[in-house]
Amino acid sequence: MATSQDIPFTVSSALSTEVVSYLSDLKDKDKSPMQDYRSMMEKVDLAYYRELDLTDATVKARLAHAKGDITKIPNMQIPIIKPQVEAAVTYLTSVFLTGYPIFGMVGGPDTQDLASEYNAVLTDQSIHGGWARELGLFFRDGLKYNINGLKVAWETHKIYNPTVDPLSKEMKPEEELWKGNILKRMDMYNTFFDWRVQPATVHTDGEYVGYHEVKSRIKLKEMLTELPYKSNVKEALNSSFASDLFFTPKVNNAVWTPDAGGPFNWDSWLGYNKTSANGVKYSGSYVVTHLYARIVPADFGMNVPARGNVQIWYFIIINGKHCIYAERQTNLHRYLPILIGQPNEDGMGLQTKSYADDLKPYQEIATALWNGRMAAARRRISDRIFYNPRYVKKADINSPEPTAKIPVSLPAYNGDIRTAVMQVPFEDSASGTFSQEVSAVMEFSYFASGQNRVSQGQFQKGNKTQKEFSDVMSNSNGRNQTMAINIENQTFAPMKEMLKFNILQYQEDAAIFDPNSNKTVEVKAADLRKQAIGFKMSDGLLPSEKLLSTEEWAVSLQTIQSVPQLAAGYEIVPMFSYLMSTRGTEGLEKFEKSPAMRQYEQQLASWQQVAAEAMKAGQQPPPQPQPSPELQQEMQEKQAKFQAKNKSSPTGPETNLGA
Numbered sequence: 081m082a083t084s085q086d087i088p089f090t091v092s093s094a095l096s097t098e099v100v101s102y103l104s105d106l107k108d109k110d111k112s113p114m115q116d117y118r119s120m121m122e123k124v125d126l127a128y129y130r131e132l133d134l135t136d137a138t139v140k141a142r143l144a145h146a147k148g149d150i151t152k153i154p155n156m157q158i159p160i161i162k163p164q165v166e167a168a169v170t171y172l173t174s175v176f177l178t179g180y181p182i183f184g185m186v187g188g189p190d191t192q193d194l195a196s197e198y199n200a201v202l203t204d205q206s207i208h209g210g211w212a213r214e215l216g217l218f219f220r221d222g223l224k225y226n227i228n229g230l231k232v233a234w235e236t237h238k239i240y241n242p243t244v245d246p247l248s249k250e251m252k253p254e255e256e257l258w259k260g261n262i263l264k265r266m267d268m269y270n271t272f273f274d275w276r277v278q279p280a281t282v283h284t285d286g287e288y289v290g291y292h293e294v295k296s297r298i299k300l301k302e303m304l305t306e307l308p309y310k311s312n313v314k315e316a317l318n319s320s321f322a323s324d325l326f327f328t329p330k331v332n333n334a335v336w337t338p339d340a341g342g343p344f345n346w347d348s349w350l351g352y353n354k355t356s357a358n359g360v361k362y363s364g365s366y367v368v369t370h371l372y373a374r375i376v377p378a379d380f381g382m383n384v385p386a387r388g389n390v391q392i393w394y395f396i397i398i399n400g401k402h403c404i405y406a407e408r409q410t411n412l413h414r415y416l417p418i419l420i421g422q423p424n425e426d427g428m429g430l431q432t433k434s435y436a437d438d439l440k441p442y443q444e445i446a447t448a449l450w451n452g453r454m455a456a457a458r459r460r461i462s463d464r465i466f467y468n469p470r471y472v473k474k475a476d477i478n479s480p481e482p483t484a485k486i487p488v489s490l491p492a493y494n495g496d497i498r499t500a501v502m503q504v505p506f507e508d509s510a511s512g513t514f515s516q517e518v519s520a521v522m523e524f525s526y527f528a529s530g531q532n533r534v535s536q537g538q539f540q541k542g543n544k545t546q547k548e549f550s551d552v553m554s555n556s557n558g559r560n561q562t563m564a565i566n567i568e569n570q571t572f573a574p575m576k577e578m579l580k581f582n583i584l585q586y587q588e589d590a591a592i593f594d595p596n597s598n599k600t601v602e603v604k605a606a607d608l609r610k611q612a613i614g615f616k617m618s619d620g621l622l623p624s625e626k627l628l629s630t631e632e633w634a635v636s637l638q639t640i641q642s643v644p645q646l647a648a649g650y651e652i653v654p655m656f657s658y659l660m661s662t663r664g665t666e667g668l669e670k671f672e673k674s675p676a677m678r679q680y681e682q683q684l685a686s687w688q689q690v691a692a693e694a695m696k697a698g699q700q701p702p703p704q705p706q707p708s709p710e711l712q713q714e715m716q717e718k719q720a721k722f723q724a725k726n727k728s729s730p731t732g733p734e735t736n737l738g739a
Contacts (some may be wrong), residue, residue: 089406091311096403098380098647099395103371107325107400110272117430118269118327121225124436125331127443128165128224130157134333153457158446160522161439164529165223168435171560172219172567177212179594183576197608200601201583205260206380208237217265222423222567225280226434229266229291232575233417234259236583238306259588261579266291266418269327278429279420280570289418290371292326295711297362300398307396308403316398317360325400369397372409372416384408391417412581413574421571423563435529442525446518453514464504471500486536530559584609676711 091099126132133155141154176182183206185198206212214230221228240253270293273279282289287483295303300317306309373396377387384391394416409417426432467477476486488497590603683705692700707715717739 087380090309091403091406093312094381095406096312099371100397100401100408102373102375103369103395103400103420104179104382106272110275111574113275113430114272117225117227119634120331120437122329122331124161124224124434125329127440128161128436129331130159130162131331131333133157133447134148155451155454156447158450158518158522158598160443160446160525161436164439164525165220165530167437167531168223168529168560168563169219171217171557173216174562175195175564176219176567176572177215182206182211182215183579194607194610196594197601197603198583199296199594199596200581201260201587201590201603202579203594203596204592205262208258208263209264210259211263214263214265218421219567221265221268222421223435224438225268226424226432227268228423229268229271229273229289229429230419230421230571230575231262231264231266231291231417232419232578232582234411234586235262236306259586261582263575267293269329270325271418273418273431275419279422280425282420283415283418283574286374286375286416288371289416289420290369290373291418292367292369294326294365295368296365296568300366300368303368304404312402312404313381314360316366316402316404317362319366319399319401321363321365321401322401325367325369343682365498367399368483369395369400370649371397372418374416395418411578412585413514413578414569415574415578419575421567422569425566425570428677438528439525442521442528446525447520449514449521466502466504468500497626596602674711674714676714680705680707680711 099455116430123616138155141152144150144152145154181199181203183202185195185202218228218230228377239256241256242251244250245252271289271291273289275280276287277285291458297317304313341647372392374390374392376390377384377393392409394405394407394409397403404650422432424432424435469523471489472486476484479486481497486502587603587605587608589605592601592603593599621627687705689701694701
């Protein structure tokens with residue numbers, strides 16, 4: 081939880097009051113925009129999950145289905161928003177998240193070893209922090225709400241690694257500290273930021289950004305143990321849950337949504353919720369607020385160096401009442417560590433509609449048309465009639481049994497029984513066209529989103545050659561590509577800078593296993609800091625092929641091989657190994673022959689030709705060249721490694737296969 085750039089500062093009661101007052105002012109200023117935006121997001125989620133219809137017809141039909149009666153016809157909400165949002169998420173995932181590692185560091189031939197160290201660090205951090213999952217949620221938020229957030233920070237976590245006890249030879253867990261970059265997707269329902277600037281510039285121009293999260297008593301105590309120092313802990317643990325800070329949307333009407341504050345305190349029920357020996361009476365849940373702000377410390381009464389200058393500080397507040405942690409942020413990048421993005425940015429700020437919100441009218445119109453057809457279906461199976469209540473009871477007329485017998489009271493026999501009931505003729509002449517109109521509305525939605533049926537995995541009729549089809553799909557992806565470029569420049573570019581600078585500033589010496597190259601990489605912090613600025617970080621949209629022009633490298637290699645004069649002036653083997661490493665194939669340099677080996681093989685090839693000619697002429701061949709002392713030592717080392725490997729291999733020559 082703690083960062084490595086900690087500048088210890090004890091939070092006094094006076095400072096806690098100042099920070100809480102500052103947070104309260106932010107909450108009051110953000111109250112109206114937060115309510116509006118939360119309402120918008122909740123409506124989008126209801127439409128996304130198709131949970132907007134709470135009419136009597138749908139509710140009664142669902143209740144009937146729950147009881148086992150599946151003959152009732154409920155309304156249907158046509159799925160337009162979710163399929164197209166997910167198709168766009170799939171595209172962004174395929175662009176940014178299918179590479180391994182997600183972000184790769186590339187450099188020149190003389191810095192390739194350093195690039196391997198960076199890539200090992202990035203791979204380890206991405207696995208530990210689950211970057212792919214966080215970024216996938218980040219993409220989906222942006223498409224649903226046109227606003228998303230991502231925290232990029234260097235943190236320290238306690239982890240346990242298995243070790244073997246030298247005495248008992250038993251495997252035991254050993255506590256260690258993991259340090260590295262984390263990516264955390266922000267819950268936009270509970271994220272707040274400076275509304276006065278464009279969302280995409282909050283990290284550079286905003287005054288503050290933060291988020292609320294709920295932690296149980298156990299998780300809060302675990303978080304406290306990871307903080308290097310803290311204050312006001314007893315007062316914070318005794319405080320009551322701040323229900324006005326945390327918001328839980330209600331979007332799935334079929335599933336119970338828990339109250340974030342905990343409607344039932346299990347500790348109290350079990351008799352554990354008593355005042356402890358140190359005077360703490362725990363709550364079931366706590367709201368933890370993480371606040372990053374550009375402040376002038378003198379305004380808060382803080383006696384720190386350069387207290388009159390603007391500085392970035394990180395505060396942790398419990399239940400909106402007690403500040404327990406304060407830390408100055410001294411990152412090289414000088415950003416607020418939470419990035420706010422807008423995949424669809426047109427300069428209108430928060431007024432810009434989201435990808436999903438733009439599709440809502442089409443889903444609503446298509447749903448209305450289709451439910452007109454459903455209403456006609458209900459009308460067909462439940463005729464509308466007039467009846468005389470003097471002769472026929474209402475309960476008998478409305479009997480759900482299709483073969484029920486309807487008794488008629490005695491006075492009806494005095495005349496024609498058909499005068500007691502009259503059926504209203506039903507002519508369904510319009511609902512047949514609703515299906516065609518729904519299809520037309522769905523086609524309009526494709527125009528709005530830039531998608532098509534093929535992008536959603538559906539068959540598209542039409543005779544096209546393979547090239548024509550590829551051209552059509554390329555054009556259909558134009559909108560997605562524009563959005564990907566926007567995401568790259570809005571959030572991924574500063575995120576990669578933050579990742580790189582954090583590694584440059586805080587990475588320590590470590591031995592890290594890199595699954596990409598299948599070897600343990602010795603990371604030297606001093607080496608990383610020598611040439612870090614010269615590296616470029618790639619991702620799916622800016623792969624190493626674009627950053628290093630590897631296509632030109634490949635053409636150059638082919639040209640050198642075809643022109644003997646050029647081949648004589650270059651070392652082709654190291655060039656080939658470097659080219660393949662930039663394309664993700666690591667480890668080829670391990671198989672390169674040493675200069676001594678290449679020289680000996682050339683001498684041996686020349687001797688073989690001379691010896692063959694001498695033998696043809698009946699002459700004594702010259703003596704065979706011998707390896708140099710350096711080459712002999714190299715060959716002996718390789719032979720020793722080979723023999724050791726065969727001994728330890730389960731399928732080696734010493735393995736008893738018959739056992």
